[in-house]
Amino acid sequence: MIEAIEQSAYAVWVRESPSFWAYTWILSLHAMGLAIVVGINSIVALRLLGYVPEIKINSLRKLVPWMYVGFTINAFSGLSLLAANASNDLHNWMFFVKLSMIALAMVNLELTKANVFNDPMVINNTGVPAGVKKFAIMSLLFWSLAICAGRLTEYPAFVQAWFGF
Amino acid sequence: MEQTFIRILLSTGVDNYVATHDWVWPVCEIIHFFGMFLLIGAVGLVDLRILGVAKGIPIKSLERFVPLGVIGLVLNLTTGLIFVGGNPVGGPQEYLHNLAFQIKMVLILIAGLNVIAFYVFGIARAADATPAEGDAPMSAKFVAGLSLLLWFSVILFGRYIMYNDTLLYVLGL
Helix, strand or coil, X not given: CHHHXXXXXXXXXHHHCCCCCCHHHHHHHHHHHHHHHHHHHHHHHHHHCCCCCCCCHHHHHHHHHHHXXXXXXXXXXXXXXXXXXXXXXXXXXXXXXXXXXXXXXXXXXXXXXXXXXXXHHHHCCCCCCCCHHHHHHHHHHHHHHHHHHHHHXXXXXXXXXXXXX | CHXXXXXXXXXXXXXXXXXXXXXXXXXXXXXXXXXXXXXXXXXXXXXXXXXCCCCCCCHHHHHHHHHHHXXXXXXXXXXXXXXXXXXXXXXXXXXXXXXXXXXXXXHHHHHHHHHHHHHHCCHHHXXXXXXXXXXXXXXXXXXXXXXXHHHHHHHHHHHHHHHHHHHHHHCCC
């Protein structure tokens, strides 16, 4: 199964084509998507933590679709890169740490939408609901760990040497 | 000039330190990614707002996050110097003679000039005067669009450094 994916025409093209739009472009898209989703997320999180209070939390709501833009770019570029490297990635435990952190970060984003952006006090600019900061801290934590695990996925020998497995 | 730069860089002993500590390269890569999203998050958001996204946020307030982008840039210049100085295969020359790296550096320089133009020609002042729900002036939109294009191209050519052969092939060089 894994081998079939890796040997599929698309996976071979992604991995081996010398085209500008193959491997390196998709890898670049993955970095750009990361910059968009984590970049915007961090600024929103810092505002929720109390920085630049003159910005109304309600006005940040329109940035949420842009986080999904970054996430969608990375879901598709990530699936392409996974197809190209399936056997390496799927035998790398750090890769699953990365996926878990992204899943937690996205669940946290949904909870932030439900509990912060959809709160009547936020919508009417009359106050800030309690517990806002915990969503901000969680998002910074999960995305940071996702990036660390994503980078370390490329260094299995180093991970083995430092973590012992 | 290149030789002087390399001599100064290597006089710090960075090459030896990277060669004898296996954690330095991956940790610097992680920091380089953090610097990237800080820069894109802070500067890119101001650009997006100037272009008309999330107009409820006053541009001047959003600019208060820009120092965070500057911290990101400083992190990336520092870790970037460690990559160039500590390159285990081919040393600093390998980077300095790499077309993707050269293009990336020129793009960063142009992005810097773009920021200077933003402040020197009074475009920033005009943009800052834009109220919440207001439309930024055309000149500011031009600078913001160029800024986004430049910084995302910096990411693209940064990725191409390790695949310079593909870039040379695509360009027919």
